[in-house]
Amino acid sequence: MADVAKHAGVAPMTVSRALHDDPRVSPSTRVKVLASVAALGYRRNEVARSLRAGQSSDLLGLVVTNLANPFYAQLALGVESFAAEHGMTMVLGNTAEDPGREKELVNNLVSRRVSGIIVVPAGSDHSHLRPSGLDGMPVVLAARPPSRAELDCVLVDDFGGALAAARVLTGAGHRRIGFLGPLPGLWTSAERFRGFCTALAEAGLAVDEQNVRFGLRDVPAAEHAARELLHLADPPTALFAANNRSTIGAVRAITGARPRTALAGFDDFELADMLGLPLTVAAYDPAEIGMQAARLLIDRIDRIERAGNDTPPQRVVVPTTLTHYGQA
Amino acid sequence: MADVAKHAGVAPMTVSRALHDDPRVSPSTRVKVLASVAALGYRRNEVARSLRAGQSSDLLGLVVTNLANPFYAQLALGVESFAAEHGMTMVLGNTAEDPGREKELVNNLVSRRVSGIIVVPAGSDHSHLRPSGLDGMPVVLAARPPSRAELDCVLVDDFGGALAAARVLTGAGHRRIGFLGPLPGLWTSAERFRGFCTALAEAGLAVDEQNVRFGLRDVPAAEHAARELLHLADPPTALFAANNRSTIGAVRAITGARPRTALAGFDDFELADMLGLPLTVAAYDPAEIGMQAARLLIDRIDRIERAGNDTPPQRVVVPTTLTHYGQA
DNA sequence: CTGTTAGCGCATTCAG
DNA sequence: CTGAATGCGCTAACAG
Numbered sequence: 001m002a003d004v005a006k007h008a009g010v011a012p013m014t015v016s017r018a019l020h021d022d023p024r025v026s027p028s029t030r031v032k033v034l035a036s037v038a039a040l041g042y043r044r045n046e047v048a049r050s051l052r053a054g055q056s057s058d059l060l061g062l063v064v065t066n067l068a069n070p071f072y073a074q075l076a077l078g079v080e081s082f083a084a085e086h087g088m089t090m091v092l093g094n095t096a097e098d099p100g101r102e103k104e105l106v107n108n109l110v111s112r113r114v115s116g117i118i119v120v121p122a123g124s125d126h127s128h129l130r131p132s133g134l135d136g137m138p139v140v141l142a143a144r145p146p147s148r149a150e151l152d153c154v155l156v157d158d159f160g161g162a163l164a165a166a167r168v169l170t171g172a173g174h175r176r177i178g179f180l181g182p183l184p185g186l187w188t189s190a191e192r193f194r195g196f197c198t199a200l201a202e203a204g205l206a207v208d209e210q211n212v213r214f215g216l217r218d219v220p221a222a223e224h225a226a227r228e229l230l231h232l233a234d235p236p237t238a239l240f241a242a243n244n245r246s247t248i249g250a251v252r253a254i255t256g257a258r259p260r261t262a263l264a265g266f267d268d269f270e271l272a273d274m275l276g277l278p279l280t281v282a283a284y285d286p287a288e289i290g291m292q293a294a295r296l297l298i299d300r301i302d303r304i305e306r307a308g309n310d311t312p313p314q315r316v317v318v319p320t321t322l323t324h325y326g327q328a
Numbered sequence: 329m330a331d332v333a334k335h336a337g338v339a340p341m342t343v344s345r346a347l348h349d350d351p352r353v354s355p356s357t358r359v360k361v362l363a364s365v366a367a368l369g370y371r372r373n374e375v376a377r378s379l380r381a382g383q384s385s386d387l388l389g390l391v392v393t394n395l396a397n398p399f400y401a402q403l404a405l406g407v408e409s410f411a412a413e414h415g416m417t418m419v420l421g422n423t424a425e426d427p428g429r430e431k432e433l434v435n436n437l438v439s440r441r442v443s444g445i446i447v448v449p450a451g452s453d454h455s456h457l458r459p460s461g462l463d464g465m466p467v468v469l470a471a472r473p474p475s476r477a478e479l480d481c482v483l484v485d486d487f488g489g490a491l492a493a494a495r496v497l498t499g500a501g502h503r504r505i506g507f508l509g510p511l512p513g514l515w516t517s518a519e520r521f522r523g524f525c526t527a528l529a530e531a532g533l534a535v536d537e538q539n540v541r542f543g544l545r546d547v548p549a550a551e552h553a554a555r556e557l558l559h560l561a562d563p564p565t566a567l568f569a570a571n572n573r574s575t576i577g578a579v580r581a582i583t584g585a586r587p588r589t590a591l592a593g594f595d596d597f598e599l600a601d602m603l604g605l606p607l608t609v610a611a612y613d614p615a616e617i618g619m620q621a622a623r624l625l626i627d628r629i630d631r632i633e634r635a636g637n638d639t640p641p642q643r644v645v646v647p648t649t650l651t652h653y654g655q656a
Numbered sequence: 657c658t659g660t661t662a663g664c665g666c667a668t669t670c671a672g
Numbered sequence: 673c674t675g676a677a678t679g680c681g682c683t684a685a686c687a688g
Contacts, residue, residue: 029673049666050375051666093417094412108417271598373681
């Protein structure tokens with residue numbers, strides 16, 4: 001900056017002002033400065049810029065549990081696009097569902113003085129995400145609600161979506177319906193199970209524990225569990241799968257099995273219509289979650305900057321829509 | 329830091345040293361300092377830290393063209409995991425294939441003084457990515473090679489993979505084979521087309537322009553183009569699709585068509601085995617590209633820090649393997 | 657082993 | 673409208 005100032009024959013301060021579109025600098029001076037900037041290929045140092053106290057870094061942190069899952073990739077895209085629209089840059093970390101790693105990443109982001117953080121929390125206790133312990137850094141939770149901490153969050157209508165999808169099965173007259181899902185400790189998983197149970201109860205059906213399988217982390221695990229259910233003495237005539245991993249596993253197990261088992265699930269996925277079997281899914285847009293989370297976060301950041309951060313935590317729920325796929 | 333120093337009864341410099349595991353600080357002092365750090369909940373300001381000249385920010389920039397594509401999400405995961413292993417944090421931007429946006433993002437990253445940048449370039453002229461114009465910032469290209477600039481890069485064996493996959497079709501006796509691909513301006517696309525042409529030439533076949541469709545940006549476009557080919561007076565008996573979007577479009581067009589058209593493609597994708605038609609794909613691991621790119625970049629960064637950045641640009645090629653899927 | 661000095665690049669504050 | 677002084681938080685380099 002000093003070089004530019006010398007080149008333009010002004011003081012560094014004037015260069016700074018010209019770069020800020022400060023109206024107090026005369027047009028002629030501004031032109032001179034900008035010419036020098038171009039001539040010298042000068043680029044403002046954002047690090048120094050954000051060192052100045054209270055300055056926002058215009059960085060937005062995102063911590064997800066598993067980028068390999070298209071769901072989180074889409075979510076990240078939603079965050080990135082909203083952030084970019086607002087002049088912010090996204091810093092991304094992956095926890096692999098490890099709460100320890102999550103803590104590391106969040107600390108790292110706080111140390112870098114990002115403006116705020118969006119977290120898909122890995123554990124069930126989120127007390128370490130309270131802004132009070134994070135130098136006041138605002139935090140928004142995505143996909144999973146806060147526990148032991150009051151935070152903004154964006155959720156999917158897990159209960160409602162599961163209820164609606166499961167109702168399709170009960171409505172079709174099925175009376176023995178199996179459940180496949182990931183770890184029951186995950187809030188989303190528990191909510192979807194609750195929706196499933198409610199649909200059964202509405203139809204006057206009891207949930208048979210024998211037909212319920214949790215802890216299915218990936219497609220092979222889900223496929224294996226689904227096959228087990230289908231080989232029971234009195235197998236379910238329909239399956240409900242609580243996420244796209246489970247649904248795909250179920251599809252693999254069901255395909256070719258006799259008699260054909262009905263299937264409904266949570267999460268849409270590509271090629272769902274090409275699998276040669278009827279399928280109902282509770283669908284929603286993962287990018288929407290990311291965008292909403294970014295919106296909440298940026299709102300909160302603005303409010304903090306205006307020193308009026310007294311709003312209570314917000315909770316946004318993204319709705320689901322039921323999609324039916326027929327046979328290919 | 330001053331507060332910690334006061335609390336511990338030492339000078340700020342000593343705190344700094346204790347936090348760095350500087351061996352010159354006595355164990356007793358270190359303990360005292362660390363206790364104060366814990367007591368006050370102190371967190372070092374990484375912004376100030378990296379303001380010091382020449383200091384690396386331990387940030388690694390990644391600029392991709394389309395995060396919504398699982399390919400790039402996996403690539404990002406590869407970068408993130410390698411970076412994290414080396415104590416670096418990833419900053420991610422999405423260009424949506426817009427070269428202007430790419431320039432913005434790269435400039436932004438340079439301004440933030442990241443340690444280096446990995447770019448999946450959107451345009452065909454990469455002269456703006458030369459480190460010389462970027463304050464010496466090292467750049468590694470991923471998935472597409474540099475033009476008008478000497479840069480490290482990581483590529484897929486586009487030619488070889490396409491050749492092998494197309495040979496499966498010619499080897500099966502097909503003599504009229506259609507080609508579906510994205511914009512021919514993309515290097516990957518051009519290379520895959522070259523592989524396709526080579527396979528045909530080996531079999532003594534000419535490439536019929538009528539059977540070649542480029543510019544297919546998404547699945548619907550690919551499906552539409554594939555249907556057009558299948559409705560020609562003398563339709564191809566096999567199709568070669570140059571990426572997973574094209575392949576999926578082709579699958580949609582072929583399914584249910586009579587007579588059944590053979591299909592081979594570039595890129596593996598989930599559920600490829602469940603589509604009820606035989607399919608051969610040239611597969612590879614997208615995360616591997618990200619990891620290799622991060623490795624090249626970190627190598628280069630290390631070399632620059634040791635002031636020995638005289639190595640010529642490296643080029644790493646990730647191999648493909650042929651995968652055959654039968655009928656479901 | 658510990659402390660002091662100085663400065664990274666920028667922008668706020670106050671003087672011209 | 674422009675400039676000079678000052679400090680953000682940290683750490684090399686040099687004393688003690």
